[in-house]
Each structure stands twice: as structure tokens, then as C-alpha cells.
Amino acid sequence: MSMIIERLTVIGVGLIGGSFARALREAGAVGTIVGVDTDRDNLNQALSLGVVDEITPDAARGVRDAQVVFVSVPVCSIPMVVREIAPFLPRGCIVSDGGSVKSAVVRECEALMPPGCTFVGGHPIAGTEHSGAAAAFAALFTGKRCILTPTPATDAGAYDTMARLWRSAGANVCSMEPGHHDRIFAEISHLPHVVAYALVHAVGTADVEGENVLSYSAGGFRDFTRIASSDPVMWRDITLMNRAALLTSIDGFSASLAELRRRIDRSDPAALAEFFTIAKQFRDGIL
Amino acid sequence: MSMIIERLTVIGVGLIGGSFARALREAGAVGTIVGVDTDRDNLNQALSLGVVDEITPDAARGVRDAQVVFVSVPVCSIPMVVREIAPFLPRGCIVSDGGSVKSAVVRECEALMPPGCTFVGGHPIAGTEHSGAAAAFAALFTGKRCILTPTPATDAGAYDTMARLWRSAGANVCSMEPGHHDRIFAEISHLPHVVAYALVHAVGTADVEGENVLSYSAGGFRDFTRIASSDPVMWRDITLMNRAALLTSIDGFSASLAELRRRIDRSDPAALAEFFTIAKQFRDGIL
Ligand SMILES: NC(=O)c1ccc[n+]([C@@H]2O[C@H](COP(=O)([O-])OP(=O)(O)OC[C@H]3O[C@@H](n4cnc5c(N)ncnc54)[C@H](OP(=O)(O)O)[C@@H]3O)[C@@H](O)[C@H]2O)c1
Ligand SMILES: NC(=O)c1ccc[n+]([C@@H]2O[C@H](COP(=O)([O-])OP(=O)(O)OC[C@H]3O[C@@H](n4cnc5c(N)ncnc54)[C@H](OP(=O)(O)O)[C@@H]3O)[C@@H](O)[C@H]2O)c1
Numbered sequence: 001m002s003m004i005i006e007r008l009t010v011i012g013v014g015l016i017g018g019s020f021a022r023a024l025r026e027a028g029a030v031g032t033i034v035g036v037d038t039d040r041d042n043l044n045q046a047l048s049l050g051v052v053d054e055i056t057p058d059a060a061r062g063v064r065d066a067q068v069v070f071v072s073v074p075v076c077s078i079p080m081v082v083r084e085i086a087p088f089l090p091r092g093c094i095v096s097d098g099g100s101v102k103s104a105v106v107r108e109c110e111a112l113m114p115p116g117c118t119f120v121g122g123h124p125i126a127g128t129e130h131s132g133a134a135a136a137f138a139a140l141f142t143g144k145r146c147i148l149t150p151t152p153a154t155d156a157g158a159y160d161t162m163a164r165l166w167r168s169a170g171a172n173v174c175s176m177e178p179g180h181h182d183r184i185f186a187e188i189s190h191l192p193h194v195v196a197y198a199l200v201h202a203v204g205t206a207d208v209e210g211e212n213v214l215s216y217s218a219g220g221f222r223d224f225t226r227i228a229s230s231d232p233v234m235w236r237d238i239t240l241m242n243r244a245a246l247l248t249s250i251d252g253f254s255a256s257l258a259e260l261r262r263r264i265d266r267s268d269p270a271a272l273a274e275f276f277t278i279a280k281q282f283r284d285g286i287l
Numbered sequence: 288m289s290m291i292i293e294r295l296t297v298i299g300v301g302l303i304g305g306s307f308a309r310a311l312r313e314a315g316a317v318g319t320i321v322g323v324d325t326d327r328d329n330l331n332q333a334l335s336l337g338v339v340d341e342i343t344p345d346a347a348r349g350v351r352d353a354q355v356v357f358v359s360v361p362v363c364s365i366p367m368v369v370r371e372i373a374p375f376l377p378r379g380c381i382v383s384d385g386g387s388v389k390s391a392v393v394r395e396c397e398a399l400m401p402p403g404c405t406f407v408g409g410h411p412i413a414g415t416e417h418s419g420a421a422a423a424f425a426a427l428f429t430g431k432r433c434i435l436t437p438t439p440a441t442d443a444g445a446y447d448t449m450a451r452l453w454r455s456a457g458a459n460v461c462s463m464e465p466g467h468h469d470r471i472f473a474e475i476s477h478l479p480h481v482v483a484y485a486l487v488h489a490v491g492t493a494d495v496e497g498e499n500v501l502s503y504s505a506g507g508f509r510d511f512t513r514i515a516s517s518d519p520v521m522w523r524d525i526t527l528m529n530r531a532a533l534l535t536s537i538d539g540f541s542a543s544l545a546e547l548r549r550r551i552d553r554s555d556p557a558a559l560a561e562f563f564t565i566a567k568q569f570r571d572g573i574l
Contacts, residue, residue, distance in 0.1 A: 076556075125505045144505070183495045188503045192511050194547060195486055197566040199479060202543035204569030206536070208470045216475045217573050218412045218431070220514050224479050227507050228570040232563035239551045239559055249493070250548050254541070256489035260481060261537050264526045269363075272526055276519035279484040282491030283515040286504050 004164050006031040009066040011059055011081055013037045013046040016098040016124065017072030018136025021051050023169035026138045030165075036062035039132075046133035060088040068094045068161065075099040076237040079108035082119070091116040094158040098124055100185065100234075101241040102149045102178040110153050118158035121149035121178060123185075124171060129229045142170035149178040186245035190238055191253055194246065196228040197235070291451050293318040296353040298346055298368055300324045300333040303385045303411065304359030305423025308338050310456035313425045317452075323349035326419075333420035347375040355381045355448065362386040363524040366395035369406070378403045381445040385411055387472065387521075388528040389436045389465040397440050405445035408436035408465060410472075411458060416516045429457035436465040473532035478540055480522055481533065483515040 008024065010017040013035040024030045035052030036059050037043040047055045056062045063069050063085045071081050078099050089095065095117060099105050106121040113119050126144035128135065146166040150159050163173045176184075203221075206213050239246055263271040295311065297304040300322040311317045322339030323346050324330040334342045343349045350356050350372045358368050365386050376382065382404060386392050393408040400406050413431035415422060433453040437446050450460045463471075490508075493500050526533055550558040 125503065127505075127507070145503075180496060180498075184498060184500055184503055187490050187493045187495060187500045188508055189505070191490065192486060192508055194551075195482060195544070196511060197563055198544040198547050199482055199540060200566040200570045201547070201562065202536075202540040203474050203478065204566070205543070206474045206539055208474060209467060211467075211471060213471055213474045214569060214573050216412065216432075216471055218414075218476070220414070221475055221479055222573065223510050224483060224514055225570050227511055228566050230567070232560050232567055235563050236556055236559040240554055240556060243551055243554060246551060247548065249489075250544070250551075252493055253486060253489040254544065256492070257482070257485040257537070257541070260485050260488070261534065264481075264530055264533060264537075267527055267530060269523055269527060272523040273519050275488065276484055276522050279487040279491070279515050280517070280519055282501060283487045283512050286501050286509065 002028070003031060004029045004161065004168060005067040007034070007066050008032070009034040009036060009062050009069045010052060011036040011062065011069065011071045011085070012073035013043060013052060013133045013136075014072060015128065015131050015135045015140075017070060018046060018051045018133040019138065019140035020070055020072065020098065020124075020169060022136055022138040023141055024165060027168040027170075029168040034062050034066065042133050049133060051133050051136055059085050063088050063090070063093070065090060066093055068096065068165065070096050070098065072098040074234050074237040075101045075105060075241045078105050079112070082109045082112050086112045086114055089114060089117045093117045094120060094161055096120045096122050096162050098122055100189070100238050102181045104241050106149055106151060106178045110151065118155040120154055120158050120162045122162060122166070123147045123149070123181065124166070126171075129226060131231050131234070139170065141166070144171055146171035146173050147181055148173060148175050149181050150175060151178065182242050183245045183248075186242055186249040187252075190242055190246050191249040193227050193230060193235055194239065194250060195253065196225050200225050200228040289315070290318060291316045291448065291455060292354040294321070294353050295319070296321040296323060296349050296356045297339060298323040298349065298356065298358045298372070299360035300330060300339060300420045300423075301359060302415065302418050302422045302427075304357060305333060305338045305420040306425065306427035307357055307359065307385065307411075307456060309423055309425040310428055311452060314455040314457075316455040321349050321353065329420050336420060338420050338423055346372050350375050350377070350380070352377055353380055355383065355452065357383050357385065359385040361521050361524040362388045362392060362528045365392050366399070369396045369399050373399045373401055376401055376404045380404045381407060381448055383407045383409050383449050385409055386528075387476070387525050389468045391528050393436055393438060393465045397438065405442040407441055407445050407449045409449060409453070410434045410436070410468065411453070413458075416513060418518050418521070426457065428453070431458055433458035433460050434468055435460060435462050436468050437462060438465065469529050470532045470535075473529055473536040474539075477525055477529055477533050478536040480514050480517065481526065481537060482540065483512050484522070487512050487515040
């Protein structure tokens with residue numbers, strides 16, 4: 001594949017930023033990649049692992065001459081980082097992100113863009129429960145979706161460059177209104193994480209005659225709760241930034257659980273089988 | 288390994304019963320295995336796949352000359368099956384089961400035993416979301432726990448035979464009071480299934496501007512909800528039979544979820560990070 005941009009700066013060279021860098025490098029889509037990170041150990045590791053070509057702890061320095069700046073820090077920090085770099089962005093620079101929440105991030109970051117620069121919100125639908133540059137790998141986005149969330153303020157050329165970069169990183173690009181994105185992902189991603197954390201919390205603190213209930217966990221429980229091993233800071237930020245949509249999703253889930261609880265309480269075999277069958281059909285439908 | 292019993296009858300030659308048969312055969316722990324099942328296709332398949340040596344749809348006939356009868360049908364049907372076979376059990380016969388709920392099953396089945404026969408409750412902590420004889424495999428129980436739930440009425444020799452059979456099937460045998468078993472598994476197994484079914488139900492019925500939210504599911508959602516693909520009849524029976532303990536577990540989970548919801552509602556970063564960190568520590572502790 002041919003080069004799309006000469007110089008990329010990745011701020012937050014963790015799982016997502018590092019994998020984006022690795023994938024673009026492997027595709028030959030970028031020339032030089034500069035890494036910026038507040039975690040010095042992680043930053044040094046990103047350099048020594050060859051994830052990036054140059055490093056600096058100073059974001060303002062790091063964005064010098066960049067054509068694209070990709071911000072992949074926890075979502076609450078994205079607007080802070082963009083505020084910090086805004087005065088130093090070269091003319092024509094595209095700023096984009098990989099944050100899991102879009103509405104608040106896009107609104108704040110767009111407002112921070114200096115004239116001639118454009119913000120393009122993005123969210124790759126790929127990840128693992130690991131973090132840091134060492135967890136990054138080029139194939140993370142292969143065949144996965146990347147959702148870009150342009151607004152009427154988004155420059156068409158900038159959108160196009162980000163779409164080409166994501167495609168060369170292996171992703172299938174689609175576009176969505178930021179608020180719509182947040183309502184969808186409140187349901188399909190943020191709610192399941194909240195439920196998994198709450199479940200592990202409940203089972204971990206349950207008192208069954210003083211026994212450690214978790215020692216009886218089998219494969220089902222382990223798979224079911226794997227996402228509760230995700231980074232607490234990342235999920236603190238996601239729940240804070242997508243609060244309204246997430247509260248709605250939690251309430252919808254609580255209503256489903258309350259309905260199922262009622263059917264158990266009533267000892268109603270037909271109503272229970274019906275509920276489980278409907279859920280199984282939804283689940284089997286996504287295989 | 289040497290033979291432990293000459294003749295075993297498996298009633299319900301599905302995932303659990305079929306795997307028990309395959310594992311004992313592979314270990315050389317049984318002579319002849321007779322299969323009984325209400326599902327004729329499944330029964331024929333069990334024979335043609337070599338899971339069992341003989342088949343009959345008639346449970347009363349099937350238990351003739353059996354030293355051990357292993358009942359592995361959905362839990363609500365276990366007492367029904369035992370009531371049906373009780374008059375035909377040969378003297379000295381051991382009846383055991385693999386049901387996921389123990390208290391009600393053990394109480395009812397013990398009361399049904401004719402003089403000279405003993406019931407030994409059991410629950411192998413292994414499984415998949417598949418069912419039927421075709422899903423059975425000999426290694427299912429290897430290295431997994433099997434919990435036996437003897438009571439003061441349990442004959443020591445019968446308990447010992449069942450423990451030896453499970454050990455030769457590859458399982459680590461432990462023993463537990465039936466009610467204690469049910470409270471533990473309400474937390475670690477039955478609650479997660481109920482939560483997974485409720486979650487898939489909620490997300491599947493969520494209306495986000497008419498979009499099919501499930502089409503945005505990624506690996507995390509698929510892993511998290513795999514157990515919602517389990518057999519609805521099996522889970523109908525488990526929730527009916529472990530109703531009281533399960534309702535308590537659901538209420539404990541709802542309290543954890545409500546606490547997390549409050550922290551999200553308050554937009555309290557420190558309280559959110561704390562909750563996620565505690566849950567992550569529980570989860571990482573079971574790796
Ligand atoms: N992981 C996933 O599954 C996934 C999937 C899709 C999208 N995302 C999104 O991608 C973003 C990054 O997630 P990730 O999993 O890649 O996280 P990660 O592996 O922890 O990497 C983030 C890196 O950014 C650094 N950082 C934090 N604040 C910073 C700042 N102000 N300036 C510079 N560097 C900073 C972090 O250092 P410290 O450790 O010192 O904070 C860390 O090294 C998040 O917005 C997340 O919502 C994640
Ligand atoms: N699957 C697991 O993960 C797991 C783990 C541990 C314990 N268990 C327990 O093991 C037992 C069996 O589960 P499984 O997964 O092996 O189920 P399965 O694969 O569906 O097998 C059960 C078989 O029993 C048959 N059956 C139902 N009622 C019967 C009756 N009255 N007489 C004779 N056969 C009958 C079923 O036929 P039909 O299809 O016609 O009903 C089916 O072929 C359950 O009590 C379950 O709680 C399951």
C-alpha cells in the first residue's frame with residue numbers, strides 16, 4: 001500500500017494507539033511516527049519495541065510538523081490533551097481520537113480546534129483487556145469496524161484521510177452521528193462492562209457461610225467475567241463521559257432482570273422457558 | 288485402571304450423561320453401559336457413536352441388573368425419573384445424578400429409595416453450552432471438580448463407589464452439604480446465567496433509533512454472553528429448583544449494580560475507580 005501521510009503523532013501509546021501505529025507501519029501508510037505518553041516507562045518501551053520512531057514526553061513538541069495527531073488516552077483526558085496541543089498544531093493538521101465515547105469528546109475537541117485544523121472523532125471496535133504499548137499488535141483492527149463520527153463541522157478531506165488510514169490499518173470504516181454512537185455503545189459495550197463489574201463485585205462479596213465462593217468458578221464464570229479485568233481508569237472515564245446514555249441502558253437492563261426475577265419468584269415454568277428462549281435466540285443470532 | 292462396576296445405566300444420554308459414559312469407558316472402569324433417553328434420535332445416536340452399548344426407551348427395563356444408575360436429565364425431571372425406576376431397582380443398586388441443583392433433588396430422591404438402595408447426589412463442575420450425546424466427550428471432567436452431596440442417610444460404600452467412578456472419569460471429588468452447594472452455585476453459576484440471559488434480553492430489545500444494536504457486538508460481548516446460549520429447558524429447571532437461593536443472589540447482585548449506578552449518577556470519579564478496582568481484583572484473583 002502507498003503512503004498516506006508523512007508524519008503521525010500518537011499521544012497515548014497504549015493498546016489502541018500502539019496498535020494503530022503498528023498497523024499503519026506494517027501497511028506502509030505512514031513515514032515517521034512520533035510517540036507521546038505521560039508514562040515514561042511505557043513510552044521508552046514503545047520506542048524499544050519499535051512501535052514508534054521518536055518519543056517525547058512533551059505533547060506540544062510531539063505535534064510539531066504532524067499531519068495527523070491521534071489521541072488515544074482515557075476518554076476524560078482527550079479534551080485536556082487537545083486543549084494542551086491546540087496552540088502548537090501546524091496548519092492543516094488533523095486531530096483524531098480512539099476514545100470509546102464520542103458525543104462529549106467531539107463537542108469539546110471541535111471547539112478547541114484552531115483555524116485550519118479539523119477534529120475527526122473515531123472509535124475502533126476492537127480491544128483486549130490488556131493495556132500499554134507491550135500489548136499492542138498490528139492485527140488488532142483487522143476485519144474490525146472503526147466508527148468515525150463526523151459532524152457538520154468536519155472537513156471532508158480530513159474525514160477522508162482518517163478513513164483511508166483506518167482502512168489501511170485493516171478496519172472497516174463506517175460513519176455515525178456521535179450521540180447515536182454513544183447510545184448504541186452504552187447498550188452493547190458499556191452496559192455489559194458495568195454488569196460484569198457489578199456481578200464480580202456481588203459474587204466476590206457474597207457471604208455463603210464464610211466460604212470463598214469465587215474458588216468454585218469454572219470456565220463459564222471466567223469467560224463471562226473476563227471484561228471485568230479491564231482497566232478501571234478507562235472504565236471510570238467511559239462511565240463518566242457516557243453517563244446519561246449508560247444510566248438509560250442500566251435501567252433497561254434492570255427492568256429485564258426484574259421481569260426475569262418475577263418469573264422465578266412466581267415459579268412459572270412456561271414464562272421462564274419463554275424468557276430464556278428469547279434471550280438464546282438473540283444470542284445465537286450474533287454468532 | 289481396573290473395573291469398578293460391571294453394569295452402569297445412564298438415564299439421559301446427553302452432554303453430561305454421555306461424557307460420564309465415555310470417560311468411564313475410556314478408563315476401563317465399567318463393563319456394560321445401558322442408555323435410556325426420551326429423545327429417540329439422541330438415544331440412537333448415543334448407540335451409533337459408541338457412547339453406550341445398549342439402549343432402551345424404557346427406564347424400568349434399563350435399570351435391570353444395574354449396579355449404578357446415573358440420572359442426567361434436567362433437574363426437575365430427576366425426581367420423576369427416580370420415582371419411575373424405584374420399583375425396578377435391583378437390591379444394592381446405587382442411584383446418582385449430575386443435576387446442577389442438589390437440595391430439593393436429594394431430599395426427594397432419598398425419600399424414594401427402596402430398602403437396600405442408596406441415592407448419592409452429585410454435580411460435576413464442567414459443561415459446555417452444547418447438549419445431546421453428540422456433544423459428549425471423555426475429557427469433559429478431566430481436572431474438574433465433582434461435588435458429591437451425601438447426607439446422614441447416605442451409605443458409605445455407595446458414596447465411595449461414586450467417588451471412585453468420578454475419579455476414574457478424571458474429576459477431583461469433594462463433598463458438601465446439599466444446601467450449602469445450592470447457595471454457592473446460586474452465586475457462582477446460576478446468578479451469572481440469569482444475568483447473562485437478562486442482559487441479552489435487554490440489549491436485544493433495546494430501541495436505539497430503530498437500529499439492531501446486536502449487530503455492533505464485538506468479542507467482549509460475545510464472550511460475555513456465551514452462557515446465554517445454554518439450553519433454556521435446563522435453565523428453566525435450575526431456576527425453578529434453586530429458587531430461594533437464587534432470589535437471594537439476584538438481590539445481592541441488584542444491590543451491587545444499584546451501588547455502581549449511584550456512583551455513575553453522582554459522576555464520582557474516585558468512587559467509580561474504587562468500585563472497578565475492587566471488582567478487577569476479585570476477577571484477577573481467579574485467573
Ligand atoms: N482497550 C480497549 O479495549 C479500547 C477499545 C476501543 C477504544 N479504546 C479507547 O482507547 C483509548 C486508549 O485506551 P487503551 O486501552 O489504549 O489505554 P492504555 O493501553 O492504557 O494506553 C493509554 C496510554 O495513554 C497514557 N496517558 C494517559 N493520560 C495521558 C495524557 N494526558 N497524555 C499522554 N498520555 C497519557 C497512559 O499512561 P498512564 O498509564 O500513565 O495513564 C497510557 O500509557 C481510551 O480512550 C479508550 O476508551 C479502548
Ligand atoms: N450442561 C452443563 O453444562 C451441565 C453441567 C453440570 C450439570 N448439568 C446437569 O446435568 C443434567 C443433564 O444436562 P445435559 O447438559 O447433559 O442435558 P442434555 O445434553 O440436554 O441431555 C439430557 C438428555 O436427557 C433427556 N431426557 C429429558 N428428560 C428425560 C426423562 N424424563 N427420561 C429420560 N431422558 C430424559 C433429554 O431428552 P430431551 O431433549 O427429549 O428432553 C436429553 O437427551 C442436568 O440436570 C443439568 O442440570 C449440566
